[in-house]
Amino acid sequence: MTKMQIKEIRMHLVQGLHTMTDQAITDVLAVENCPDDADFASQLAQHGLNVSMQCRRIKRIREMENALRRLVQSDYxxxxxxxxxxxxxxxxxxxxxxxxxxxxxxxxxxxxxxx
Structure with a gap:
């Protein structure tokens, strides 16, 4: 792999990492108090989906950080x-x-x- 290709891949990884980190920070994982059981159930379902997406995002961030480490260590x-x-x-x-x-x-x- 050439230095230019490595630089291009590093830029792509860093941009992706910034995007994923920004998304992780802006997502709020809260369930509001609802008098209606149907609304509360809907919020719980949405909360579960948000938690799953947050976990997936964190896993992806770790994979990107790992790839950047490997890029530096030459085993990428x-x-x-x-x-x-x-x-x-x-x-x-x-x-x-x-x-x-x-x-x-x-x-x-x-x-x-x-x-």
């Missing part, structure tokens, strides 16, 4: 399963990718190793 772009280099096109499409296409396909099919 290497498949964690087979050790081969992950294609630049795949990394540009998904900078959080930790597996090459073959290993990712194998993992999705329930296999442990790529062929």
């Amino acid at each position: 772009g290497m498949c964690e399963e087979c050790g081969e280099e992950i294609g630049v096109a795949r990394l540009k499409a998904n900078p959080l990718a930790r597996l090459c296409v073959s290993c990712q396909s194998a993992a999705e099919e329930g296999l442990t190793r790529c062929a």
Whole structure:
């Protein structure tokens, strides 16, 4: 991977991290007091959805921070399963990718190793 490609991926990760962090800060996870049971149930359901989205957002932030750490440590772009280099096109499409296409396909099919 060239320095320009690394810089491009780093910029993409940093922008995504800022966006996700800003969203995490602005979301309010509160349930208001409601005299109506139906409204209260609706608010609880929405609260559950908000909590799930917040957890997913936090997980994504951690993945982005991890990818930025790997980018600095020079093991970014290497498949964690087979050790081969992950294609630049795949990394540009998904900078959080930790597996090459073959290993990712194998993992999705329930296999442990790529062929």
